[in-house]
Amino acid sequence: MTVFAASYAAAYQTLTKAEPITCAETSTTFEAVPTPSAIIVDFLNLPQRETIRKLTGYSTPIIAWIPCGISYFIRLWGPESLGGLGDFGAKVDAEVLRTGTSLEDVANEILSHASPFAQVSAELSKKVNASKLGLLAAWSPQQFILNHQATGWFFTHGGHGGVTESLSSGIPLIFWPFKADQPTAAAHVAENLKAGIELFEVRTGRGLQPIHRNGKIPKGTREAVGEEIRRVLDICGGKEGAEMRRNAEMIKAEMKKSWEEGGPAKLAMRQFLQDYA
Structure with missing residues (x-):
């Protein structure tokens, strides 16, 4: 960068x-x-x-x-009147004044955190790739995979790009949201669009608090995760999963239609070109 x-x-x-x-x-x-x-x-x-x-x-x-959910964007960078965090710089300056410490010390207290990324060993990578049941790669053509006839579901953190590409391919999603706008995307696709499933038992820390939308309290144990995964697999292969696949296909058709003549995406792009080109 x-x-x-x-x-x-x-x-x-x-x-x-x-x-x-x-x-x-x-x-x-x-x-x-x-x-x-x-x-x-x-x-x-x-x-x-x-x-x-x-x-x-x-x-x-x-x-x-803005390649993310607008709700997340407003929360992090929007004014407090709209539910945002407001002027972050001003809050840092106020903390410097309150504590009498330097800007560098305050920044370290606010921004420092342990790395959340797991390291995959070369031995494990070799074992997975040799199994012929999976593949670990530094990079792969995601849209090509999503459009492959063998792909039935997309297991994802739920980033803006991944959700858009999956639904534009008519593929329902299984969400393990991590941060940023991923929880918002997971909730919207699972609860409103009915085109995906969100995992709850994989949560840790503050994520183990009661879930507002359904009152469920995640246990966060290995046993609970295993039980949830088995339930999700049953859903994917059952009537509920079939309905989610149909919904994903309908969303795919709507997204395609938006780029056809007279569609909202086509009109917006044409207007942009008229304004600036």
């Missing part, structure tokens, strides 16, 4: 001059294109937005791409 941020300025400047540009990864040179009339960037890419403003000021509009 640091390398990308550092190289972005030179690449963007080349584009603004309508000059040919060479890919730093493949060394492929692309022909010059017209000067950008608008820039679409992820809302987290602050260094890139600062570079754009520095080089072309406000003459080039910046459209922030």
Whole structure:
């Protein structure tokens, strides 16, 4: 990410001059294109937005791409009046003033946490891959897998991209949400769209509190997890699972329709091009 941020300025400047540009990864040179009339960037890419403003000021509009559930976005970055956390910087400054400590010390107390990522040993990876029953890979073409005829369900944390790709392929989901907008996506797809199942017994810590939507209190034990997994497998192979697959197929059809002539996605993209292209 640091390398990308550092190289972005030179690449963007080349584009603004309508000059040919060479890919730093493949060394492929692309022909010059017209000067950008608008820039679409992820809302987290602050260094890139600062570079754009520095080089072309406000003459080039910046459209922030928000690849997550809007409820989560508002919670983390929205004003308190809308249920957000408000001005996080101001709260940090207030804590510095209250405690009389440095900004660095306060930041460490707020942002430090143990790594949540498990390490898969080379031995385990080799064992799984040799079994012919599974595959551990550093990267795989997710949409290709989701569209394969052998894929019946998608076991996922429930990130925005994964949910979108799975439903656009007509595949129902089994959710193990971890953080960010994943719990919101899991609840929406499972409870409202009826196109997925959310696991509850895999929760730990604060997640073991009573679940508001159904009053269930997860046990979080190995036995409870095993029982829930067996129940989910029964659902997947039964009438309820068949209904979820039908619902996922209907959502797929609706998503496809949105990009057809007159569909909302097609109209929105056309309007965007009219406004900025």
